[in-house]
Each structure stands twice: as C-alpha cells, then as structure tokens.
Amino acid sequence: MTMGRARSVVLIGMEGRVIEVEADIGQTLPAFVLLGLPDAALRESQDRIRSAAKNTGLDLPRRRLTVNLFPASLPKSGSGLDLAILMSAWAADGYMRGTAEVIFLAELGLDGRLRPVNGVLPAVAAAAADGARTVVVSAENAAEAALVPGVEVLSASHVLPMAHHFRTPKAARILRPSEEVVEQRTGGADTTVAPPAEYSQDLADVRGQQEARFALEIAAAGGHHMLLMGAPGAGKTMLAERLPSILPPLDQDESMVATAIASISSGASSVTRLQRCRPFESPHHSATAASILGGGNRIPGPGAATRAHLGVLFLDETPEFHRHVLDSLRQPLETGTITLHRSAGQVTYPARFQLVLAANPCPCGMNVGNGRQCICSVAQRRNYLSRLSGPLLDRIDLQVQVDRPHSAALALADPGESSAAVAHRVQQARHRQQQRLSRYGLGLNSEAPLNLLSHELRLPRRCLRALDASLDRAQLSLRGYVRVLRLAWTVADIALKDHPDQDDIDIAMHLRHAAARH
Structure with missing residues (x-):
C-alpha cells in the first residue's frame, strides 16, 4: 500500500x-x-x-x-x-x-x-x-x-x-x-498597504447644509450611527457618500481584516494589496435579509453588513426596505458580529459598521413644511415611516433634518470645507478618544458603556439636569440616555474640550431628535 x-x-x-x-x-x-x-x-x-x-x-x-x-x-x-x-x-x-x-x-x-x-x-x-x-x-x-x-x-x-x-x-x-x-x-516582503484613496466625492461639493455637515463630522469623529431625513433632492445621499472621505484610513490590522473580507466576497483574483480606505456598502432597497446579513444553503457567505465592517453601511430610501430586514440589523448594531446558523454548522462574521439611513418624510416627499402640498394621507405617512421601528431608531445616535436649500442660499454660500480639512479635525477628535478610552480597551465614544459614563467619566449633576428630566418623562430610553452622553463627549472632542459642558449636552440632545421635531 x-x-x-x-x-x-x-x-x-x-x-x-x-x-x-x-x-x-x-x-x-x-x-x-x-x-x-x-x-x-x-x-x-x-x-x-x-x-x-x-x-x-x-x-x-x-x-x-x-x-x-x-x-x-x-x-x-x-x-x-x-x-x-x-x-x-x-x-x-x-x-x-x-x-x-x-x-x-x-x-x-x-x-x-x-x-x-x-x-x-x-x-x-x-x-x-x-x-x-x-x-x-x-x-x-x-x-x-x-x-x-x-x-x-x-x-x-x-x-x-x-x-x-x-x-x-x-x-x-x-x-x-x-x-x-x-x-x-x-510573503510580507513587498509594500503591503495601498496608499489612502483619493476620493472623487469631496465635502467641498456640498453648499450650505451647515447642520447636516456638522452632524456628519460628529458621526465620523465618534463612530455614531446616523439618520438623514429630508425632501427628495435635499442632499441626503450626497452627504452620506462623502462620509468615507472624512474617516481616518484603516491601520495595518484593520487593513488585514477588511482585505480578508474582500477576498472572501469579491472575485478570486481581484485582491492584490491590503486596502487602506474604509469600505462603503449601499445595497438597493429590494435587498433581502440574506443579502444584508449573509446567507447560503451549506456554509453561509458574508452579506453587505460584513462587507461594510470597519466602514459605512448606507441604506438609501430606508422606508422602502422591508421592515424585518431593517430590524434584523438591531443585533449587529449592538454586538458588532453576525452569527448565521445552517444545517452544516454556524458561522460568525464581523459586522462593526457605521449605519447611515436616509429617508423622505412621506411617500411623496413633500411633507416638509415648506409650502409644498403633500398628497399623502395620514395613513400613508404613518405606514411609510412605521417601517423604521422604535427599537431601531433608538439605536441611531444622530437623527438630522436635511432641508432643501433655496436658490438665494446657494448663490450666497461659499464653497464648503474640503474633506481633508474636516478629516483633520476628525483625526484629532479620535486621537483624544483613544487617549481617554484606551485604558478601558475602547477606541471610540460610540463604544463607551453606561458603567463607564456613570462612574469614571461621570459629568457634574448640573450638566445632566435636562437629560435626566427627559429620561424621567420617558422622552428618552436608557439606551437613548447613554447615546446622548456619547454624542456629548464627541461634540466636546471636536471642540478640543477636556469634558462636555451643558452646551455640549444640549447640542447632543438636539442632534438626537432634530428630525423628529420637523
């Protein structure tokens, strides 16, 4: 033998x-x-x-x-x-x-x-x-x-x-x-990391929209999830597509993980070097839960959520997605992983992404209080936005109204800051977070748990009065309370403050519910 x-x-x-x-x-x-x-x-x-x-x-x-x-x-x-x-x-x-x-x-x-x-x-x-x-x-x-x-x-x-x-x-x-x-x-002898991508989509292209631009900067600095609500043509997609241009490039370990995911997902010969830019996934609203989370009959493959790991998952026209598809994202938003069970066994994929949602206020998009007559019935509006469930929205840190700009504002507006200028501030803010949180094994404000925010990073009681009142009146859940605190720390980091003050708490509470007030 x-x-x-x-x-x-x-x-x-x-x-x-x-x-x-x-x-x-x-x-x-x-x-x-x-x-x-x-x-x-x-x-x-x-x-x-x-x-x-x-x-x-x-x-x-x-x-x-x-x-x-x-x-x-x-x-x-x-x-x-x-x-x-x-x-x-x-x-x-x-x-x-x-x-x-x-x-x-x-x-x-x-x-x-x-x-x-x-x-x-x-x-x-x-x-x-x-x-x-x-x-x-x-x-x-x-x-x-x-x-x-x-x-x-x-x-x-x-x-x-x-x-x-x-x-x-x-x-x-x-x-x-x-x-x-x-x-x-x-192996490893050649240059292994690709240079950072030169993004063709720059924030300088965005005129006006100061509040939305500021919210985008906050989201990038702290790794916060974001909802952009506004009429068609207001610039929601334009803003979301420019988020990767202000995010810091992947480090060596992150590059290895992101490239490994691309190797599993993409064509067999398409990977030649480690990717440096953060991934951006934007699935169509007809996508199924399997295409978002991953699936397959025997050994399930990765979905869009895993391909967006360490980057951005953008869901445009969010209310057009099936509600069960949107709600299936709630667990990965909390854990950063997706575990899929099949008859041949179970597979766990990483899925720590920034979720950016974009939505119109109603099916026709004209329910924005700008003088245009909305043709949607009350039931149509309610059914349209009901696909964004309360538990999902509770996990979204920033909920921002994007107003349609007027011609006069466009004519008078100066060119916006470039992505490079905003990215520099984002990098500074992230550096401050790493210095503060690295001792706890964390890197971003969006990862800070309640016990850390209520003990080692506890703010003075006078700064928390309005926030505590919102919690007592059930205007905020405990999860929302924590996310406002995380936002406040990011606002302070952008302003190069050592800790948030009352103004930062107010800004965070405004950004948390800006879209709901319109």
Whole structure:
C-alpha cells in the first residue's frame, strides 16, 4: 500500500482550517473515492483532477484511489482543494515528494491550468498560524498570498511547472518539458498597504447644509450611527457618500481584516494589496435579509453588513426596505458580529459598521413644511415611516433634518470645507478618544458603556439636569440616555474640550431628535 500526503485550507466563514489530504492507491478495480464530507463542487473535482493529470502527461493510476480529507467530520466546500488532492495522488504513486507539509490552494482546469479561488488571504493567514511555511497558489492569487508575512509563496499558471518542482526521478522521465518556471516570493516582503484613496466625492461639493455637515463630522469623529431625513433632492445621499472621505484610513490590522473580507466576497483574483480606505456598502432597497446579513444553503457567505465592517453601511430610501430586514440589523448594531446558523454548522462574521439611513418624510416627499402640498394621507405617512421601528431608531445616535436649500442660499454660500480639512479635525477628535478610552480597551465614544459614563467619566449633576428630566418623562430610553452622553463627549472632542459642558449636552440632545421635531 502506497500513501501520499498534502495539505490545504478550507474556510468556515472567516476562520481557516488546515486540511490534511491523504491519498491511498489500492490494488483493486479502478475507482476514485473521496471521503471527508465533500460538497457537490468538491465531488466534481474527481473529473477535473483526472483530466488535468492526463494533460500533463502524468496520468493517475488505473487502480482504486481513495482520498481522505482530515478532519473527516468537518464539512468541506469549494474547489480550492483540487491541487492538493492531485499532488497527494501523485505522491502516493511515487511521482512527487516534499508535499506533506506544503499548503496547496488552487482549482484545476481540465487542461491543467491553475485557476484562482476566493479567500486566499484568510486561508494563507490560517495556514501560517498553523505553522505552514510554504504555500502554492495560482499565478493570479500570488500577490494576495504574499500579503501574509512569514510564508514562501510558490505560484504558476499551470500544474506542469509545479509538478516539475516537486517531481521525483520517476516522474522526471515521464513529464513533458515545461517552458514556465515556478515563481517564488516571500510573503510580507513587498509594500503591503495601498496608499489612502483619493476620493472623487469631496465635502467641498456640498453648499450650505451647515447642520447636516456638522452632524456628519460628529458621526465620523465618534463612530455614531446616523439618520438623514429630508425632501427628495435635499442632499441626503450626497452627504452620506462623502462620509468615507472624512474617516481616518484603516491601520495595518484593520487593513488585514477588511482585505480578508474582500477576498472572501469579491472575485478570486481581484485582491492584490491590503486596502487602506474604509469600505462603503449601499445595497438597493429590494435587498433581502440574506443579502444584508449573509446567507447560503451549506456554509453561509458574508452579506453587505460584513462587507461594510470597519466602514459605512448606507441604506438609501430606508422606508422602502422591508421592515424585518431593517430590524434584523438591531443585533449587529449592538454586538458588532453576525452569527448565521445552517444545517452544516454556524458561522460568525464581523459586522462593526457605521449605519447611515436616509429617508423622505412621506411617500411623496413633500411633507416638509415648506409650502409644498403633500398628497399623502395620514395613513400613508404613518405606514411609510412605521417601517423604521422604535427599537431601531433608538439605536441611531444622530437623527438630522436635511432641508432643501433655496436658490438665494446657494448663490450666497461659499464653497464648503474640503474633506481633508474636516478629516483633520476628525483625526484629532479620535486621537483624544483613544487617549481617554484606551485604558478601558475602547477606541471610540460610540463604544463607551453606561458603567463607564456613570462612574469614571461621570459629568457634574448640573450638566445632566435636562437629560435626566427627559429620561424621567420617558422622552428618552436608557439606551437613548447613554447615546446622548456619547454624542456629548464627541461634540466636546471636536471642540478640543477636556469634558462636555451643558452646551455640549444640549447640542447632543438636539442632534438626537432634530428630525423628529420637523
């Protein structure tokens, strides 16, 4: 009995699990048996592997080939194990050597080409954490795999040069010559972080809208969720799309996480370097809960909320979304994660995003008190805004009215501050927060819990009288009370104050309910 071994990685959500691929060649009738809970795509690898082997001139043996994917109890999906299965089969036949400790991540074409797969970055990171030092990928995935420091990355566009690289003398007499050579590179040796993006959408394009601009700055500085309410054409979407331009760039660890999510979600060969700008997701209002939160029949994939992790999730025309879709965001807004349960197991994805909602005041959009006659009935208005449930709105820190500008105001308004100028203040405010909160393991005011705000960061009683009165009159929930305090600290940080005063509390309370007063 001859055994061959290789290694690969499967992803369960964002967690990579190293898979031991064992191949055994028996002395019975020809067969190809694949064990270890493979899915349909993995079962189809048998035909891909046989054709790829034949087209390299190194056929698989015409005997019983049994391949076991260990651990056998772990469900396995996708085509990324194709190359590992082929190399282990060749090793079992005495054609390859040195494959037992190598990670192979590539799909095989029928002609032997190595095709890219999704999720290479988190897979290679998991392999490196498990002690692997050599990774084999397709040429299209080489740049992505090399983002992980401490690994040697081997890549080629065809399996033939890879077979030459690991061949034994027995295989050397049979393999066809290869014009291509295996490319070798060291992970982490190149520049790994992309420069910050130059945003084409700048806040300087926004004329007037001083209150909405100020609220946007507060949201960026403290990581607060935001609702923009106003008539069509008032500039709600324009403001929301410019929020990423005033957010600080991702740091090294955040870049790795954001790029790993992009690797799982996007095209297999689209990731070439770590992304520095914060993600911005804006799903259409017809999106389902599965497309927002993530879904799938076997191992669920990430949704828009996870793709917006560390960035912005913008829901334009929010009342047009189904109410159950909007309410499904309440749990990730609190925990920063999404856990999806399926028959094959559960998957947890990160989902710590800034939620920005934009809504008209009614279906026709004219119920704004500006002299235009609204054609909506009372029932239509009530049903329209009722999709924004009270528990969801209670989690939104800033609720801002965006008024439609008048021609005179536009003519007299100076160009607004640029995103670069606002981003500088945002960065200063975030630095003050980190200095104050880092000892508690926090980074932003929006993360501060009640026990911290009521003890170590407690404000004088005279500053809290109006806020306490609102809580006693049930105008604020306890959650709303905490969020007003968080807002007040952010307002103070923007003004470079050591702590909020009465004016900052008043500003925070106004921003909390500005839209509701219109």
